[in-house]
Amino acid sequence: MDALEVGSPVPDLTLSGEGGREIRLSELWRRAPTVLVFLRHFG
Amino acid sequence: MQQNIEALRQRGAEVVAVAQGSGDEAARFCRMLKTDYLCLGDPEKQLYAAFSLPRDSWWNITAQPFLDDPGLAFDRIRHASLKGSVMRHSDPRQLGGVAIVDTEGTLRYLHRSRRTDDLPTTAEILAQLDALGAAQ
Numbered sequence: 001m002d003a004l005e006v007g008s009p010v011p012d013l014t015l016s017g018e019g020g021r022e023i024r025l026s027e028l029w030r031r032a033p034t035v036l037v038f039l040r041h042f043g
Numbered sequence: 044m045q046q047n048i049e050a051l052r053q054r055g056a057e058v059v060a061v062a063q064g065s066g067d068e069a070a071r072f073c074r075m076l077k078t079d080y081l082c083l084g085d086p087e088k089q090l091y092a093a094f095s096l097p098r099d100s101w102w103n104i105t106a107q108p109f110l111d112d113p114g115l116a117f118d119r120i121r122h123a124s125l126k127g128s129v130m131r132h133s134d135p136r137q138l139g140g141v142a143i144v145d146t147e148g149t150l151r152y153l154h155r156s157r158r159t160d161d162l163p164t165t166a167e168i169l170a171q172l173d174a175l176g177a178a179q
Contacts, residue, residue: 003095008150010142011093015083016066023083025090029144032057033151033175035168036142038096039062039072040159 047165048080054172056143057081063088063133091137096155098136104159143171151175 004010012026028034048058058080062069066084073082085091109116141163143152152171154163 004093004150004153006150006153010144010148010150012148013085013089013093015061015085015090016069017081017083018066018070020066025144026148028057028059028081029146029148031146032055033146033172034144035051035056035058035172036090036144037058037060038091038094038139038141039060039069040137040139040156 048078050165050169051172054169054176056172059083061085061090063091063137068133088134088137094140094142094153094155096140097138097157098134099138099159101136104136141168143168143175145175 010025010029012024014022014024017023025034051058060069060073060078060080060082062072062082062084063086064072064084065086069082069084073080138156138159139162140153140155142150142154145151152168152175154167156162
């Protein structure tokens with residue numbers, strides 16, 4: 001997989017919500033610009 | 044960052060935290076961090092891989108903090124043991140980052156952390172959102 005750079009389309013992956021609910025990224029960004037904060041193991 | 048979430052929302056942005064592990068683990072982790080934004084799990088670490096977020100060395104996450112600031116390192120270990128117990132499926136060496144995706148699904152900003160304490164300032168993220176708003 002090529003590294004994403006600014007200007008690239010973000011892959012529409014599915015993430016997991018509480019209770020196992022699946023959420024596609026496009027569900028988020030279609031509503032509003034989305035700031036994704038990637039957490040470390042320790043926050 | 045939590046104290047600045049409202050400023051980001053005022054720019055019309057949604058903030059979503061992503062953690063390695065299940066959705067339930069991510070939600071518990073975020074409650075521990077006292078966040079009020081959506082937290083999602085990336086159990087297969089696909090999104091971390093897609094964004095090519097680097098991993099740190101064992102030296103940098105274990106020994107180096109004690110050389111830099113022993114008091115702070117001990118304090119972090121106290122908190123980390125609790126947080127680490129929640130995130131059983133995440134990689135301790137994984138570094139974080141911040142990305143902004145516009146409403147078309149295009150990556151508009153990406154900060155890949157190079158060290159554990161390397162994160163963009165809220166002002167930097169706000170400036171990026173302002174630029175994005177001006178462009179749309």
